[in-house]
Amino acid sequence: MDISVVIPLLNEEESLQELYNWIASVMQSNRFLYEVIFIDDGSTDSSWDVIEKLSQTNESVRGIRFQKNYGKSQALDAGFEIARGRVVITMDADLQDSPDEIPELYDLITKEGFDLVSGWKKKRYDNVIAKNLPSKLFNWAARKTSGLKLHDFNCGLKAYKNTVVKSVKVSGEMHRYIPVLAKNEGFKNIGEKVVQHQARKYGETKFGMNRFVNGFLDLITISFLSRFGKRPMHFFGLLGTLMFVFGFISAAYIGIMKLYKLSQGMKTILVTDNPWFYIALTAMILGTQLFMAGFIGELIIKSKGSEKHYKVREKLNH
The missing domain is CATH 3.90.550.10 (Spore Coat Polysaccharide Biosynthesis Protein SpsA; Chain A)
Incomplete structure (x- = not known):
């Protein structure tokens, strides 16, 4: 034809x-x-x-x-x-x-x-x-x-x-x-x-x-x-990793500075009173969630079969 x-x-x-x-x-x-x-x-x-x-x-x-x-x-x-x-x-x-x-x-x-x-x-x-x-x-x-x-x-x-x-x-x-x-x-x-x-x-x-x-x-x-349709991890995984690393480095810096001040006999505030503590915590949580979104996306693509998004009521000359 x-x-x-x-x-x-x-x-x-x-x-x-x-x-x-x-x-x-x-x-x-x-x-x-x-x-x-x-x-x-x-x-x-x-x-x-x-x-x-x-x-x-x-x-x-x-x-x-x-x-x-x-x-x-x-x-x-x-x-x-x-x-x-x-x-x-x-x-x-x-x-x-x-x-x-x-x-x-x-x-x-x-x-x-x-x-x-x-x-x-x-x-x-x-x-x-x-x-x-x-x-x-x-x-x-x-x-x-x-x-x-x-x-x-x-x-x-x-x-x-x-x-x-x-x-x-x-x-x-x-x-x-x-x-x-x-x-x-x-x-x-x-x-x-x-x-x-x-x-x-x-x-x-x-x-x-x-x-x-x-x-x-x-x-x-x-x-x-x-x-990124075939590899969602390339987007979500990269973004999640960057955010987690940023949060981890920020948290590590807060901890090191607190230990340094204590070793020098300096007066320090509680870690939870430092706003950067919450920024670091939020970044690590979001980073983990984005990484998991990429991972789940990869699993869905691998396991998803062909699906039809419509229902046929009648056909003619088939």
Whole structure:
């Protein structure tokens, strides 16, 4: 199979039939062997009914229905797990991503040798204040933190080699950072393509300021995980050791000075009356706790098996 199109969605009943017809037209005109995987992330409208009807008349349509709304990352992860295409294309279900981009994205993966190609919506039709400006600030911070020179990390239209989607684990709200996750897994050939952005035709945007804030929190998380995710002891152990050594040296200094003053017949105060005693004690306790956090983190990584953070309610054409 040439292409798997993975489409996460939430309450997009009005656009699904039109989106599938558009995708099918592009695929057939280019003679691609393809499948379209719809992941219903807990929709409360008739989205699943539309997907069921599409699957009954089109063998290329596959569907996954979540028990409830888990988020876009979990939907993508479920789609990646069952994708069979040589190239995997992700796009949003709101018709703002153009299926006409698929042939060029496919060629960039298969002919140009890219592992991943991220779309760049250079010209956008979103609200400038509500989405464009926060998106630019977010993308600037993501570039600085990750080292990837992509203009639009949050673009839903991306193309991947199948081996890439089988290698990355997308959870939480990490879908924005799949290029970073791929880079951390050793896929270095990551490119970018300017893509068309359509004005929203149906429904309303799911974007909110909470997603913008969560995006920055996730950026901090993935920055930490990319450096210390496999070896938490390198961070917590080092920091804990430094703090413990600082506290131990401070305590030793207090003790030596007290003994020296006693040997000289000098009047001394109680050790517990010296504020440095409490600083040293706190540093040693914190140092021990940080070291243990690193140790426990190492044990969790070694013993943790693969876990799914979603429950599938129904599947179609599996």
